[in-house]
Amino acid sequence: MSSNHNHAASREVSKRHKVEGPQKHIVGFILSLALTIIAFAAVAAGEINETFTYIILVAMAVVQVIIQMAFWMHMKDRGHLFPIIGIIAGVFVVITMVIMALYWVWW
Numbered sequence: 001m002s003s004n005h006n007h008a009a010s011r012e013v014s015k016r017h018k019v020e021g022p023q024k025h026i027v028g029f030i031l032s033l034a035l036t037i038i039a040f041a042a043v044a045a046g047e048i049n050e051t052f053t054y055i056i057l058v059a060m061a062v063v064q065v066i067i068q069m070a071f072w073m074h075m076k077d078r079g080h081l082f083p084i085i086g087i088i089a090g091v092f093v094v095i096t097m098v099i100m101a102l103y104w105v106w107w
Helices: 002-016 023-044 050-072 081-106
Strands: none
Touching: 023 050
């Protein structure tokens, strides 16, 4: 009786916690590497407009952060709602502070 109960409990735990193989980590690594190469190529190509280069760098950085959080920090998984809310709130506060600082300087 006890062994059946332990076996059923172990199956229940294995259903909740699937073992994640290295495939997703490899995909995340390759995507991060590709984004880094794109950013380096944008800087290395001297004939690209400087403003466009900055836009590319910021866009690659934002996508890189999203990939890092999804693949390495597992923010895509269930149970990470409060950290995601905290990160979004922090980003909102920082953007607000930057906008207000720019407004104050340009006033």
